[in-house]
Amino acid sequence: MSAAGSAALRDPAWLGRLFWLCAGLALLWPLGLATEFRPWVLLEPDSLRVSARFLGDFFPPSLQPDFLLLVARETWRTVAMATAGITLALLLAIPLTLLSTRVLSISALSGRMAAGPFWVRQLLRWLMIVLRSVPELVWALVFVRVVGLGPTAGVLAIALTYGGMLGKVYGEILESGDGQVGEALLRNGSSRLQTFFYALLPQNAAELCSYTVYRWECAIRSSVVLGFVGAGGLGQQLDGSMKMFNGAEVSTMLLVFMALVALADRTSAWLRRVLQ
Numbered sequence: 001m002s003a004a005g006s007a008a009l010r011d012p013a014w015l016g017r018l019f020w021l022c023a024g025l026a027l028l029w030p031l032g033l034a035t036e037f038r039p040w041v042l043l044e045p046d047s048l049r050v051s052a053r054f055l056g057d058f059f060p061p062s063l064q065p066d067f068l069l070l071v072a073r074e075t076w077r078t079v080a081m082a083t084a085g086i087t088l089a090l091l092l093a094i095p096l097t098l099l100s101t102r103v104l105s106i107s108a109l110s111g112r113m114a115a116g117p118f119w120v121r122q123l124l125r126w127l128m129i130v131l132r133s134v135p136e137l138v139w140a141l142v143f144v145r146v147v148g149l150g151p152t153a154g155v156l157a158i159a160l161t162y163g164g165m166l167g168k169v170y171g172e173i174l175e176s177g178d179g180q181v182g183e184a185l186l187r188n189g190s191s192r193l194q195t196f197f198y199a200l201l202p203q204n205a206a207e208l209c210s211y212t213v214y215r216w217e218c219a220i221r222s223s224v225v226l227g228f229v230g231a232g233g234l235g236q237q238l239d240g241s242m243k244m245f246n247g248a249e250v251s252t253m254l255l256v257f258m259a260l261v262a263l264a265d266r267t268s269a270w271l272r273r274v275l276q
Helices: 003-009 014-034 039-043 045-056 065-100 115-133 136-147 151-176 180-187 192-229 234-243 247-275
Strands: none
Touching (some): 065 151, 136 151, 151 192, 180 192
């Protein structure tokens, strides 16, 4: 091959790519040291033997009728906890979004938002930061002390944390879209709600719906984790089976979790097709 052909096949940006690859590795190396990240330990004979014995306990899954009935009941409780939590989170997030989103601000039409609405918007954004910065596990521990053991603590924990998350992302989705239609409606006397329903919601409905279903899926996983601190549901049953080293029961419940996540994924895809 000629020198010209060899030069044409060579990546002209290879030197820059190599530099950034080395720079990334140089940055990741101290992070790995700080976290004591040693994946090669997994390949040691003792680790492989323990892992094989642990995974071997998962097969076959437990299919006893009484246990399956218990799993079905606790699964329903887990889904109910996640759904009720997301519903309360929506009731919290939607007003926060409408009041804190700049594209729905009438005072911002002149270019600079008035002082009063500006500080109200900032306070609401800080409130959403506080809500989502406290993990739902911490909220659950607080509410378990207040309302006692059971799903109520999990529902309230999911509602507060996910209310802050939904409010933040909803606002970013609305502000990233085309705001000219909404601005035109506001300039012609439309209210915030009218502008939201007739301008912002139609063009962002698919993305808002997809993110909401994704958060519902996350809430299902969170409700399982919350069961470990006494919030009830399938997580509490999983905690008991793991403490008893009953891998067959754990395997069955993990399969149920996978089915729930797959159901949420299919629901999201179906809703996006409907809205588009």
